[in-house]
Amino acid sequence: MKVTRLVLALLALCVVAPWQPAKAADVICYNCPPEWADWASMLKAIKTDLGYDIPHDNKNSGQALAQILAEKSNPVGDIGYFGVTFGMKAKAQDALDAYKPANWDQVPAGLKDADGYWTTIHSGTLGLFVNKDALGGKPVPACWKDLLKPDYKGMVGYLDPSSAAVGYVGAVAVNLALGGSQSNFDPALAFFKDLRKNEPIVPKQTSYARVVSGEIPILFDYDFNAYRAKYAEKGNFEFVIPCEGSVIFPYVVGLVKNAPDKDKAKKVIDYLLSDKGQAIWTNAYLRPARPIELPDAVKNKFLPDSDYARAKSVNWGDMETAQKAFVDRYLSEVR
Missing domain, CATH: 3.40.190.10 (Periplasmic binding protein-like II)
Known part of the structure; x- marks a missing residue:
């Protein structure tokens, strides 16, 4: 009887205090x-x-x-x-x-x-991570301005530039490629306003899996994610450095x-x-x-150096200084 009571007490304790791992993560x-x-x-x-x-x-x-x-x-x-x-x-x-x-x-x-x-x-170099199979027979876009065509309605994604670093990098890339500067983000804001007509997808987190699945056929993203998909996933994927230019x-x-x-x-x-x-x-x-x-x-798996010549290094200290003003305008004028 004593043994039975002890076993029942131990079982009750397990219900009240579930097993906990002995060791938490070493580094967060x-x-x-x-x-x-x-x-x-x-x-x-x-x-x-x-x-x-x-x-x-x-x-x-x-x-x-x-x-x-x-x-x-x-x-x-x-x-x-x-x-x-x-x-x-x-x-x-x-x-x-x-x-x-x-x-x-x-x-x-x-x-x-x-x-x-x-x-x-x-x-990494920013560009377009494209799931060719999800384009429905449409051509792989070659330029930033191609994304404004009605053919790509609902197909373009970019991470939220008010929160994600890659989102802001995309805005900088578009802005400089279309003639803007640290003190003039008008080209990028005009681009995102026009892109809004095409109903873009704007997540906050990395969206690699959503491109691989075809949910987002075209994503502003880095070369390393696109190459990973191209050489490791089932499907047809491409990386594009837009014809107008991009950034590292x-x-x-x-x-x-x-x-x-x-x-x-x-x-x-x-x-x-x-x-x-x-x-x-x-x-x-x-x-x-x-x-x-x-x-x-x-x-040998990268795009040719001639394509990478369109991707420029920029002064990210200057761009960090400009970030808040851009984000404020993006939130008030675009989102």
Whole structure:
């Protein structure tokens, strides 16, 4: 009878207090989504080589920064991954601690904060990620202005430029390609107003799977996502650098201020810039931050250099300064 009562008591305890894992995540990285930039492979490699569990996190740059700021008095995250303009904002809002990782000196000066608050780990070229099978026989668009044609009604997607870094990069790319400047975003705003007639799809999160499924036939996105689909997914996918031109954009990491697992987070950031870490990025069709050549097997899968000549490097510090004014106008005039 005593044994029976003990067993029943233990069963009751299990109902009241369900089993909890013995160990939580080793490191929290905000905005490390598995379908973006092949973070899935990177996090798996970190687990293998460092033994650290890092959960997938499907935020965008703006959402990651917002959460870090909301938790500032009691930090939860350890690492933030951002488009470079949001890395700049994170530093300006005192959301990061300075840290110069191993190989930091090999990252070009324009791709890192001089004090180490953020460091580029890779970059991509913005263009059009196209699911050819989902176009219904229509031609693959070659230019930004092609997207305004009625043929592409309901087929074009771009991430929300008021929240996602890639959304703002798309706006910058369109604006510069169509004759705008840091102080004049009229061309981009006119473009998005015209595009609204074609009923675009405007998600906030990375939408790789929605292009692969055909839900979004044409998406403003980076070369690395399009090449991943082209060479790893079933279907017919293309990457287009629009005829009017585009831009190159860096992605950065920073150590969250007062991160709870700071020492482990530093080792993870070191790993991202290590020889092996940078090689993982190249295998995912990303340009490494350090001056490492793309392997021929990867390089041969890219568009020709003549196409990439249309993609320009810009001063993202200037564009970060211009971002708020653009977002305010976008929200009032377009969305």
